Amino acid sequence: MTSIDRAIATEREVRAVIEIAAAPEDVFEALTNPRELAAWLGGVDDYSLGDNWNDEPTAGVTWRSPAIGPDGADGTVRGEFLVVDGPRRLVSTWYASWDHYERTIVRYELEPVEVEGVAGTRVTVIHCAPVAGGQRVSQLGAARDSWTMMLARLARLMNERLTV
Amino acid sequence: MPRTHAINDPFYAISDPTRRALLDRLRLGSAPVTELAAGFAMSRPAVSRHLRVLRDARLVRERRSEHDARQRVYQITAMPLRDVAQWAQSYELFWHGGLARLKTHVEKGARTRAREKKLS
Numbered sequence: 001m002t003s004i005d006r007a008i009a010t011e012r013e014v015r016a017v018i019e020i021a022a023a024p025e026d027v028f029e030a031l032t033n034p035r036e037l038a039a040w041l042g043g044v045d046d047y048s049l050g051d052n053w054n055d056e057p058t059a060g061v062t063w064r065s066p067a068i069g070p071d072g073a074d075g076t077v078r079g080e081f082l083v084v085d086g087p088r089r090l091v092s093t094w095y096a097s098w099d100h101y102e103r104t105i106v107r108y109e110l111e112p113v114e115v116e117g118v119a120g121t122r123v124t125v126i127h128c129a130p131v132a133g134g135q136r137v138s139q140l141g142a143a144r145d146s147w148t149m150m151l152a153r154l155a156r157l158m159n160e161r162l163t164v
Numbered sequence: 165m166p167r168t169h170a171i172n173d174p175f176y177a178i179s180d181p182t183r184r185a186l187l188d189r190l191r192l193g194s195a196p197v198t199e200l201a202a203g204f205a206m207s208r209p210a211v212s213r214h215l216r217v218l219r220d221a222r223l224v225r226e227r228r229s230e231h232d233a234r235q236r237v238y239q240i241t242a243m244p245l246r247d248v249a250q251w252a253q254s255y256e257l258f259w260h261g262g263l264a265r266l267k268t269h270v271e272k273g274a275r276t277r278a279r280e281k282k283l284s
Binding site: 012013014016017018019020021022023026027030031036039040041043067068069070123125127129 | 255259260261262266269271277
């Protein structure tokens with residue numbers, strides 16, 4: 001693997017943040033309970049759980065949910081919880097049907113903040129595609145390398161120019 | 165630990181403004197070194213040195229001109245970078261919608277629980 005391949009393999013990362021007017025415990029429940037996952041990830045209200053569903057999320061528990069893909073089409077996401085540290089932090093593998101079930105990692109960070117005058121939660125999602133073997137998992141939360149940021153900006157700029 | 169700059173390091177390659185400008189120019193299409201050098205206030209050998217750094221980092225590739233075998237034509241090889249951008253754009257879109265639905269879902273539940281608490 002060349003250095004550029006390595007750089008790209010460890011670079012793919014997306015961050016998104018939202019503030020929710022509900023307690024971190026409620027948000028954490030929505031991130032870990034498959035029935036709730038189906039409701040917001042997939043827009044499905046009557047999702048039935050399998051017989052082997054363990055209602056206590058712990059590291060190693062696998063999950064599966066319908067999900068609305070980036071193009072608006074129905075899809076499926078499955079994963080395995082890697083870190084369950086409620087109600088502050090959740091790390092899970094993420095295999096999406098629209099991504100050919102490529103292994104990626106999603107990390108949620110929950111922070112209590114006041115939202116619209118009530119005790120709420122700031123949710124940060126960090127979604128990254130690790131190199132094969134998952135070495136990236138151990139680096140989650142590590143300081144970002146300014147060079148990789150530069151490469152990401154360049155990549156985006158190139159994409160804009162190449163697709164016009 | 166200080167970062168070392170291997171000759172094929174793409175991050176080192178794009179850290180220089182001249183090389184970024186060369187990549188900008190090459191995004192518009194391949195060009196011979198003479199044409200690329202004409203756009204910069206530096207000698208052609210200096211531009212060639214920058215192109216070599218980009219080539220070593222596999223951000224551009226060179227081939228001989230079909231019209232003049234002595235001429236080298238440079239072409240951008242940014243497909244891997246474009247794939248990165250497309251993945252990121254796709255998931256930015258996904259999480260934009262997903263987190264909005266998470267907010268609606270959780271806040272609806274929180275309002276229901278608050279109402280039930282009030283009634284009991």
